Amino acid sequence: SPEERPQFPGASAEFAERLEFIQPQVLAGIPVYRVMDRQGQVIRDSEDPQLPKEQVLKLYKTMTLLNTMDRILYESQRVLLYRGYPLELFMAQCYGNARDPGKGRQMPVHYGCPERHFVTISSPLATQIPQAVGAAYAIKRADASRAVVCYFGEGAASEGDAHAGFNFAATLECPIVFFCRNNGYAISTPTSEQYRGDGIAARGPGYGLLSIRVDGNDVFAVYNATREARRRAVAENQPFLIEAMTY
Ligand SMILES: Cc1ncc(C[n+]2csc(CCOP(=O)(O)OP(=O)(O)O)c2C)c(N)n1
Structure with missing residues (x-):
């Protein structure tokens, strides 16, 4: 019944009567969207961008x-x-x-x-992220039917600016596509020292961003994800997060 549901303004969820911490490593990883197999053959015709x-x-x-x-x-x-x-x-x-x-x-x-x-x-990593969100917000206010795409690496995503940008984009509902290239290294820092969660895409839902992980070496997968995120960002004034896995 509705009275049995928590009424807190900050979250919509069920009550739980068992003490349990969420263990990050037992959650299944976010899947890697691909169009082609390793031989370069399109797996499903419906995903071929033609x-x-x-x-x-x-x-x-x-x-x-x-x-x-x-x-x-x-x-x-x-x-x-x-x-x-x-x-x-x-x-x-x-x-x-x-x-x-x-x-x-x-x-x-x-x-x-x-x-x-x-x-x-700009040289300082991640400064482009809140700036891009500001540009997207300006586009939204001008009703310009455009979107911003903002590129960065998984190392830059550790900067505080990334947090500020993601949260502003979600709360202000900005037409922006965050495109993270996860190549496994920030110069010499491997991802095992960069973060402990499931990469960058897994952070998306925490911010309220529509998120996807793609095979960054699959050009059609990157194309499909970017095109659809861009289309929807413009049509719905929503921020999207794409994490492209590569090496
Ligand atoms: C705030 C800040 N700290 C450190 C650096 C030095 N720096 C330049 S590139 C880089 C690594 C960036 O890695 P990543 O964001 O994963 O992008 P990639 O170069 O792998 O595409 C670092 C640490 C910088 N430019 N700015």
């Missing part, structure tokens, strides 16, 4: 080029390259020369490009 061949080739070429750029420039910016930022400008930024749009005022690999809606990278 991309035109040119787009698949563009994804493939961008990923191959990124590997080379990563070796030379330390870490390139995937989204910026995919959005067509010219290689010459990547190099100009790293040299801080006259052709660098930032005119050498930033550290190398801290690219930015207003025309491609790419906010300049």
